[in-house]
Amino acid sequence: MMIRESAYQHKYIENNINYDFEDMNFVYGISLFKNYISNPNTFLNKVLFTIRNKLFKEVIKEINPDDKILQIGLSYGSQIPKMSKMLSNNGYIDIAGIAPDVLKRIKPLISPCSNVYVTFKDADKPPLNKYDKIVCFFMLYKSDDKQKSKIINALLQRLDVGGKLIFVDYHNPSKFNLFKFFMYIKNKLWHENALSLWKNQIVSFANFDEKSQFIWEKETYFGSLYQKVTVTKKN
Structure with a gap:
């Protein structure tokens, strides 16, 4: 049969x-x-991890000892102890925009830091304090455009006069960048909202009234693979 x-x-x-x-x-x-591409031990991801560490060094350059800092999200969490050690007794770090499971993972890293405080406020509803520095390190790419706008406008309102809001995130790589194809596929598979940052400037997500109160400066790194946008509130 x-x-x-x-x-x-x-x-x-x-x-x-x-x-x-x-x-x-x-x-x-x-x-x-x-x-x-999802394996952290591959050559690609090791290179990207090294690049992220270099980008964080660019953020560190903006920090002063007496700064009151709001950190949105934690990325790998390893940056918090480094920032904490830079601060005087007058400075501190508030952390917002993190999930409980992420906090559990990085708790051993930040527990020894006496000047670090964790809140479970959402990124678009941060603490009502005013801050000298606000660091948004690889957070926007996780959100859709509507949420990006909410986060950016909420953070702008928390910035003290003369303070700086620092975004580090994805950017549209130059056509000669060898990583462009891999990053496109990686984002398409896992972080499709990141591709919006390839097409749009971060400043475009801010309300018009908010834009005029700030100075916006942008730098790109590693063949435009990443961007750092520094927003300074005018005196």
Whole structure:
């Protein structure tokens, strides 16, 4: 007896997309690429991690000993002890925009820091204090455009006169950047909201009335792969 194969046996489904077996080489290739690009031990991610550390050094240059700092999100968390050690007895760091599971992961890093305080305020509803420095380090790419606008405008309102709001995030790489293809695929697969930062300036998400009160300065790094936008509140 010969049993005919069901037509459904010739289909492969991933993320609600049907693939014929003829397309399986493509699907398998995508799977391998996803595993590679998400592995922190790959050459690509080691390079990107090193670059992020260099970007944080650019942020550190803006910090003064007496600063009252609001840190939005934690990224890897390793930057907090470094900032904490730079501050005098008058300075402190408030952390907002983090989830409890993230706090649990990085708690051993920040527990020894007596001048660091954690709040569970959302990034778009930060503490009502005024700050000398606000650091938003790789946070905008996680949010859709509407949420980006809410976060940016809320943070601008928390900035003291002469204070600085510092964004570090993704940017549209130059066409000659060897990482451009990989970063596009990586963001497309996991962080599609990051691609909005390829198309739009961070200042474009701020309300018009807010823009006029501030000086906006932008620098790009590593072939425009990343950007640092410094927003200074006018006196």
